[in-house]
Amino acid sequence: MRPIFLFASFLLTLQIARPVEAAPVNVVTTTEDLAAIAKEVGGERVEVESLAKGVQDPHFIEAKPSFMLKLSRADLFVQVGLELEQAWVGPLLLGGRNGKIQSGAPGFVDASRGITALEVPAEPIDRSAGDVHLQGNPHIWLDPMNGKQIARNIAEGLKRVDPKGAAEYDRNLADFSTRIDAALSRWQERMKPFEGAKVITYHNSWPYFLKRFGLVAAGYIEPKPGIPSSTSHMREVIALIPREQVKVILMEPYFSDQAPKFLAEKTGAKVVPLPPSVSASAGINDYFDLFDLLTNRLAEALR
Amino acid sequence: MMRSILFALSVLGAILGIVPSLFAQEGIAPPARSAQTFNPEISLDGLFSAATFSDPDHLQFGAHDPNKRGFTLQNLELTLAGNVDPYFRGEAHLIFGLEDGESFIEVEEAFLTTLSLPYGLQVMGGQFFTRFGRQNPLHPHVWDFADQNMINTLMFGGDGLRSPGVQLSALLPLPFYLELIGSAQNAEGETATSFLFAPEETFAGRPILERDVHDEGDLLYLGRIKTSLDLSESVTLVAGTSHLFGPNGTGENTSTRIHGVDLFVKWKPLTADHGWPFVTFQGEAMRRSYEAGEAALDDGTVLSEETFANDGFYIQSLYGFARRWVAGIRYEQADATDPVDPASGERWRASSNLTFYPSEFSKIRLQYNYDNSDDRDDPIHAVFIQYAFLIGAHGAHTF
């Protein structure tokens, strides 16, 4: 036999002998919270990466070319939706030129699907109300029950692009849901003593969280979404804090602490930095860690 | 050779555009959406300015520059955009203008972009800004300064380089971002200055001929390489080179070439509050060689073939120093003061500005230009106040 045939048959044998190892499903999410849930559902079969880092404000992510490159290779793309990422996802999806993950394609997942959005404007509204989200408040991942629906949406997406893994995804999903249910009763127990407590938040990021754990937003540092505070608005908030017996001012770590600190000085309320995302601070490695930290920190502050 | 390849690509692009289903990914379902989002994204940008110059006979040549003492409507742009179907995205930018009390409408851009071609390919077809460098494709309402760069105006005219045509681009499967862009566009009309159009009747003494498209050699071709690297989580670099080849109107076979390099670096910490603080640096340099044909003038003089070369650059930096506030500086130099005559003198200009953004949807800008040209005794001082608004769909932030 000629050496070339020998070589070819050698290659062929190699090809046959090698165990069939499927390439992992490449999942790209817009935020770390979605990435954390995708890891729970995808397990061993997926490789997950988030475009935004946990410490970043998901409204203001740069549409970097390197992100387009990541999207060009993705099998599944997951966005929060409800216009949270509307300033930057469009150019990235277009620049990634990946037919598998365009809106409407099997590899496109809108995590907000099937979730009842809060604060959908009841009447026609315009931007004199600030940068409002017309489809409702997009910070949906901050309610663990929504986390379960997000996991369901991701599992459906994974099954569409990787039908072979369907059984595994279903198993992971069921397991995740059970663990959420168990953890939720723990978190609710922890928050129970503070039911009805009023808080001030910076941006209107927390309605899902507050509703789930029985807290109430008495006011916001932003007079309108995306609009920085004014002196007259600050005066109103200062008056409101003792009237409503507000003990804490919640702030996302990426906002300037100037206004919260000023309020605290004037009223004696406590500024509580609350990371709203997985990996936003040390020790929040998964979706469960996030609520552990949030409920612990709040319970401590409200005590 | 290069031209034939690009022409073939453009024909291929046109075919792909007509039969998208052949190349579309299998199993794409039409997007499931609420009736509300079936409407196109609609937005209107208004850009106005007030200007004053130390000399009324100043050197602002850009069609969207604040180019007279008093008030100018720089740009009123209606944008419509949306996915056409699972295969295309469509986008149109219509400009409403005012000149000496007369209103007019212009089709600035209107094009389709493919969403799902294989191998990282993308075809764009329609009327569009040539993707030369960083500044040329930008609409006036996103400019960092109140006026257009000298070198862009000099090379591409008051309106920027845009024309009907087709573009093919590829995002290469490499560990870093590398995009190749090629386009073929018409070379005539006011928006193809340096090519079949000259702002005046003559160029360097030669009359501008009516030159029709005879073959693929009479189109305007762009080749561009664009790359990007994340130097760290907070620093990103984008660099590119662009090359243009096209016919010009000083002869039957005369041509113009323009080469450019561009660089953009942006620093923005991960924990930026509403996008602040940030620092950007941007620069572009261009060189043009304009081959002027032989011409026998009415008075009997004969002008022989001659190639005019000129070049120029700008560098600029922006500093978003506090939330809603951005300070900018720009320095520019070009070896011509007059876009119709590249032989005229050297010009440099230094600008600084301060912009306040009440929200993402409005801005107010104050700018000062110090404009120095060899063929003038005194420099020109210019002051602009610019204000802009956006109503409608949230604009996309490109990098």
Ligand SMILES: [Zn+2]
């Ligand atoms: Zn928000």
